[in-house]
Amino acid sequence: EAQVTQNPRYLITVTGKKLTVTCSQNMNHEYMSWYRQDPGLGLRQIYYSMNVEVTDKGDVPEGYKVSRKEKRNFPLILESPSPNQTSLYFCASSLGRGRGEKLFFGSGTQLSVL
Amino acid sequence: SQQGEEDPQALSIQEGENATMNCSYKTSINNLQWYRQNSGRGLVHLILIRSNEREKHSGRLRVTLDTSKKSSSLLITASRAADTASYFCATDARGSQGNLIFGKGTKLSVKP
Numbered sequence: 001e002a003q004v005t006q007n008p009r010y011l012i013t014v015t016g017k018k019l020t021v022t023c024s025q026n027m028n029h030e031y032m033s034w035y036r037q038d039p040g041l042g043l044r045q046i047y048y049s050m051n052v053e054v055t056d057k058g059d060v061p062e063g064y065k066v067s068r069k070e071k072r073n074f075p076l077i078l079e080s081p082s083p084n085q086t087s088l089y090f091c092a093s094s095l096g097r098g099r100g101e102k103l104f105f106g107s108g109t110q111l112s113v114l
Numbered sequence: 115s116q117q118g119e120e121d122p123q124a125l126s127i128q129e130g131e132n133a134t135m136n137c138s139y140k141t142s143i144n145n146l147q148w149y150r151q152n153s154g155r156g157l158v159h160l161i162l163i164r165s166n167e168r169e170k171h172s173g174r175l176r177v178t179l180d181t182s183k184k185s186s187s188l189l190i191t192a193s194r195a196a197d198t199a200s201y202f203c204a205t206d207a208r209g210s211q212g213n214l215i216f217g218k219g220t221k222l223s224v225k226p
Contacts, residue, residue: 033213035216042219045215048213102159102162
């Protein structure tokens with residue numbers, strides 16, 4: 001089944017404790033992206049990747065890191081989480097950017113930073 | 115950088131009625147897409163309309179695009195309780211290098 005898999009689904013952590021949210025897609029998609037969703041603010045893009053070893057900042061990249069060492073994986077790293085990073089996070093992928101491709105989304109990761 | 119704005123923010127209707135949601139955007143686009151999100155879950159792509167198209171249909175969904183007004187509408191006909199969800203428009207703005215920018219969504223509630 002074609003899908004984007006995110007883990008974990010729920011995560012509670014404390015301020016400053018490094019964490020990684022994993023994202024994997026099995027559709028051989030070139031483009032992957034991370035979003036955060038907050039009430040009243042909609043979805044905002046954190047980082048995106050056009051292909052392996054190519055990553056770029058989105059609208060709200062501060063406090064986040066990503067890497068794209070393999071085509072299928074695009075982990076989101078919070079080196080020193082803070083309470084304002086409490087949010088619902090989504091990973092998404094598509095065949096390619098700039099061609100009007102539809103996005104496939106993971107099920108989301110609800111992160112709480114205490 | 116918010117591009118699309120949905121209207122209304124929330125909509126409550128009875129089963130069987132039609133639901134119309136609107137999206138306005140600010141800059142020229144290559145295409146506009148609509149997504150659906152069930153509570154707290156991942157978004158699911160519904161339909162894509164390109165800038166040179168005016169109307170598109172998919173099952174009970176009808177999307178229109180008016181580039182002169184920079185607006186789009188999503189019509190769900192004969193709504194069902196299962197249509198209860200949030201609906202988002204997303205624009206592929208010209209010059210944005212293809213990144214989709216999402217609006218804040220319309221929360222639709224369909225009462226049985």
